[in-house]
Amino acid sequence: MYLTHIAAALANSSVRTLSQQEELPLLRDHLLRLDRNSRRDRFHGFMDDSFIERYAEKCANDGTTIVAFFENGVVRGAAELHPPDQSPDSLAEIAFSVEASVRRRGVGSILFRKLIAEARAKGYKSLRITTGSQNEAMRALANKFGAKLVFQHGESTGTIDLTTQEYAQPAPTWADITLNAARTAVNINRAYWRTWLRMYGWRRAA
Numbered sequence: 001m002y003l004t005h006i007a008a009a010l011a012n013s014s015v016r017t018l019s020q021q022e023e024l025p026l027l028r029d030h031l032l033r034l035d036r037n038s039r040r041d042r043f044h045g046f047m048d049d050s051f052i053e054r055y056a057e058k059c060a061n062d063g064t065t066i067v068a069f070f071e072n073g074v075v076r077g078a079a080e081l082h083p084p085d086q087s088p089d090s091l092a093e094i095a096f097s098v099e100a101s102v103r104r105r106g107v108g109s110i111l112f113r114k115l116i117a118e119a120r121a122k123g124y125k126s127l128r129i130t131t132g133s134q135n136e137a138m139r140a141l142a143n144k145f146g147a148k149l150v151f152q153h154g155e156s157t158g159t160i161d162l163t164t165q166e167y168a169q170p171a172p173t174w175a176d177i178t179l180n181a182a183r184t185a186v187n188i189n190r191a192y193w194r195t196w197l198r199m200y201g202w203r204r205a206a
């Protein structure tokens, strides 16, 4: 019963890239839902709504790629890939945000992997990530994907080399596997009930 419940919930999840202009409100609303601590961690101290609204609008217009995690049609997590031309040393920058309600379920890892695929498709050779030195969660996530973070000026900064094979294909996470298994389970369930209902002549209800 419990597993069926989880399977049904995960089957309502998906990950995809947002279209830049049209889907700006989805990114903005996700960022506005972040609680105070998450906003501090994500924006290095900038926390008010007007800042977030301006930030989301900038992302929609400056070539930033947004990979989003949807649950029941609502964006609950986002990974940002900022083009290299926006940084002084021409390195693409990445950033992550996952709402507290879906954390520690592998969502950040799914987004990270998808973002790397996007970056590689664009031909980027390396990515930079910057986070607060106290941000254990982001440090753990970045380490998992091969970023070597160094502490400087109150922040931890790391680069990820996309050209190394060792790093190129991190193993799928538990959440990836569960997400696929959940979809399969739901499809099998549907097929079972369709067959059963047909046998008893309730075709329309299927």
Ligand SMILES: CC(C)(COP(=O)(O)OP(=O)(O)OC[C@H]1O[C@@H](n2cnc3c(N)ncnc32)[C@H](O)[C@@H]1OP(=O)(O)O)[C@@H](O)C(=O)NCCC(=O)NCCS
Pocket: 037, 038, 039, 041, 042, 043, 094, 095, 096, 097, 098, 099, 102, 103, 104, 105, 106, 107, 108, 109, 110, 130, 131, 135, 136, 137, 138, 140, 141, 144
């Ligand atoms: C950082 C963040 C994106 C992680 O998202 P998430 O969906 O919880 O990440 P995952 O579930 O994929 O976890 C990734 C790894 O980090 C570890 N981790 C997650 N949260 C952790 C925490 N609070 N402390 C220690 N490790 C943590 C997990 O155990 C996991 O490692 P594992 O796969 O080896 O078990 C999320 O906490 C967040 O949005 N924080 C607020 C915004 C922020 O800090 N952004 C970073 C600025 S760029």
